[in-house]
Amino acid sequence: MKYGMNLLLWTDDAARDEFAPTLERLKHLGYDGVEVPVFDLDPQRYRALGRRLDDLGLARTAVTVRSAQDNPIAADRAVRQLGVDRTRAALDC
Template identity: 55%
Template structure:
C-alpha cells in the first residue's frame, strides 16, 4: 500500500516554496502527495511536478 498526504493541510496553492514540507513528508515515509488544483497554469504544475520528482514523491490531484 502507498501512503499519500493531502497538501490542503498547508495551502490551496502549492508551490516549490513548500519544498521543505515535501522533503519532510518523504522522510516521514509518505510515497506521494495530493495536490489541490485551481490556482495555477500548466507551467506552474509542470514546475511543481519537477520539484516533487526531485523529492521522490508521487502525486495525485484534487479539485
C-alpha cells in the same frame, strides 16, 4: 501499501517555492506521494512542482473543485460549458 498526504492540510498552493521544505519533510517522514490542490489553472506552475516531486520521489494525485458559477451539471448550458472547460484546464495542469 502506499501512503499519501493531501496538501490541503497546509496550503491551497503547493506550487509556491516556500512550500518545498514541507514536501521534503513529507518524503523524510516516509510518505510515498501527495495530493496536489489544483485551483490556479496555470500548467507551467504545476510543471515546476512536478519536477520537484519527481526529484523527491513523491508520486502525486490531484484535487480540484467546481462552484455554482462553473458547475458541469448546471441547468444553464453556458455554466456547464465553463465547468467542462475549467475541469479540462485542471487536467492539463
